[in-house]
Amino acid sequence: MNTPLPLDITLTDRKDGVTITEWVYAVLRHAVMCGQILPGRSLTLRELAKVLGVSPMPIREALKKLSSEHALEVKENRRIIVPTMTAMKFNELCETRITLETHAAIRALPYINSTILERLESIDKDIDIARDKDDMESTITHNHAFHRLLYTANPHQVSLHLIESLWLQLGPFLRLSTERIKENYTIDRHQEALQAIRHKDALALQLAISSDIREGFAFIGTPEILHHFIQESAKY
Amino acid sequence: MNTPLPLDITLTDRKDGVTITEWVYAVLRHAVMCGQILPGRSLTLRELAKVLGVSPMPIREALKKLSSEHALEVKENRRIIVPTMTAMKFNELCETRITLETHAAIRALPYINSTILERLESIDKDIDIARDKDDMESTITHNHAFHRLLYTANPHQVSLHLIESLWLQLGPFLRLSTERIKENYTIDRHQEALQAIRHKDALALQLAISSDIREGFAFIGTPEILHHFIQESAKY
DNA sequence: TTTTGTTTTTTGTGATCACAAAATGCAAAC
DNA sequence: GTTTGCATTTTGTGATCACAAAAAACAAAA
Incomplete structure (x- = not known):
């Protein structure tokens, strides 16, 4: 098995008027944009929910949004990973x-x-x-x-x-x-x-x-x- | 108020192995792509859920995906509409x-x-x-x-x-x-x-x-x- | 040691519910 | 007729749960 690698992500404060989903999206997007998550790393709803301290629901929406921007990739088995590269x-x-x-x-x-x-x-x-x-x-x-x-x-x-x-x-x-x-x-x-x-x-x-x-x-x-x-x- | 306009959307069959969300996405995407929904028309979760005969959840995911592709637009009041044009x-x-x-x-x-x-x-x-x-x-x-x-x-x-x-x-x-x-x-x-x-x-x-x-x-x-x-x- | 078969755990999907905010309907006042 | 105020309904958000599929862990056989 792969090592778990503890997911070192920069957490920011959530401003007023920003939904939880939007905040999660911003945090994850920044993490991907700055290369804080290595290609091939698979991301699960419940793990991220734990790390960010929210319920799985906003994580789900944020991951889906990032996937449709090709920042993340939904594999055949429905597992979500940081895309690999050629x-x-x-x-x-x-x-x-x-x-x-x-x-x-x-x-x-x-x-x-x-x-x-x-x-x-x-x-x-x-x-x-x-x-x-x-x-x-x-x-x-x-x-x-x-x-x-x-x-x-x-x-x-x-x-x-x-x-x-x-x-x-x-x-x-x-x-x-x-x-x-x-x-x-x-x-x-x-x-x-x-x-x-x-x-x-x-x-x-x-x-x-x-x-x-x-x-x-x-x-x-x-x-x-x-x-x-x-x-x-x-x-x- | 605006007329309700009954939403004339082409419904296709859902193939095996396709999730409900994916099917909803394909249907709505085709509707937008072929201009079956007029610009400015606002779409609600529960209305579409009724029209497509599914629960609001897959509708939610599909609308969000289309929004992040700029096929739809999330307004300030969180209402989702077909974007207007200039x-x-x-x-x-x-x-x-x-x-x-x-x-x-x-x-x-x-x-x-x-x-x-x-x-x-x-x-x-x-x-x-x-x-x-x-x-x-x-x-x-x-x-x-x-x-x-x-x-x-x-x-x-x-x-x-x-x-x-x-x-x-x-x-x-x-x-x-x-x-x-x-x-x-x-x-x-x-x-x-x-x-x-x-x-x-x-x-x-x-x-x-x-x-x-x-x-x-x-x-x-x-x-x-x-x-x-x-x-x-x-x-x- | 490697492979195979079975059990246990974890996964995403989708349904349902509670809730606050926004939109709506309707009436009274100008 | 037009505006203003309040009550009702509808909205998206987010939490929670059930479930089937996939992954992981483990045991037995080669």
Whole structure:
């Protein structure tokens, strides 16, 4: 049998007016997004209910919601697991991210005013601070916030939830990159993106975003390293 | 108050091994996809439970799943409705469809063999037959099957469920096009797509798919007509 | 040691109920 | 006619329970 592995999940406070289901969803989503649960780990209603201190019902709804966003996977036996990964699927996810996010960025460009630009610059500073402190969880969160703010500048935008679904599917592998992210001295392309926004240069923005995404997964290095990561995660 | 409008939904048989929730989901999804429920219509657990002859529980799960795919919308008061539409949002949905589906088609192209090609040709014939019989529901279903088969030729494909989410969001407006689809003598671009596939011509395929999608909504004609449609649906 | 068959436990599904919040219906007042 | 206030009904949420299927644990046989 597999080791139980005690499920180290970041619990937040439940705000007023938030239903239990919504809170459970947010907690589990954050855990997946930040790679706190390894691929292949199976999740049961009663175990999570115990860990989060609620009845199985809200867990059920939250797990189902995450499953339909492909953050989790319902297997044939109805067991719910964090999806496993293949090198080809990983590549598809990255390429789809690039296609969808450059699309969203370009269509948001006309709506970006000075207020939004300032907030983007502010978030970019937060990312640098978090990275300097080697705070992985915070770096990921702020990085997502940067992209999210950019795309939602378009008030008619419909693609964010598609994009977030891709983030969720790649999430479990962000943890595996923790060790390598330092040695590789990864730097993002947000400065180039901001510059492109200031000049209202759609082509430059497209280039910046696609480079940002592609280089963000450069820690993978070679297909061999990715394959090693996948094998590693499959042990549990 | 609004008229109750008796909810005319196509009920199918429930196969063995399919859970009640899955069956309810399939039925409601098909209803939304084919525009059998008008935008703005609010759906309640107990009403649907009565119509489908099941307990409220599976309805609850199915509605939640459809909501997280943006096929339905959970309002602030927790009431679940078929989403309303704006002209700008409609446009965004179409453009996102084009971006995502051309991406999926191009990445599927290397995997299309003669077997798949034959099945695509077969489905295309089905579409023509259904259209000749003015069978709207069947035309829509076969058209989706054509696109779905094309994209899933790529075994590593991850974008289909994103694409289907867009189909679901546009679904409620397919019914509104029923009257106009005949007079406009709409024809699809599937022949061009098949030709491009035979020649392994990615650029031609991209053009065929994007034209197919764009012209598929040409019945909208002008923003004024779309606006009229939206106003019309808002009455209920 | 490995395999096979049987028992026990745990699992998700779905039904039912209690409850607070929201929607509705209806009457009195302007 | 229109608005305002209150009583009634209906709503989704979440807890609890029964149940069949799957998983796990264990025992007997090779």
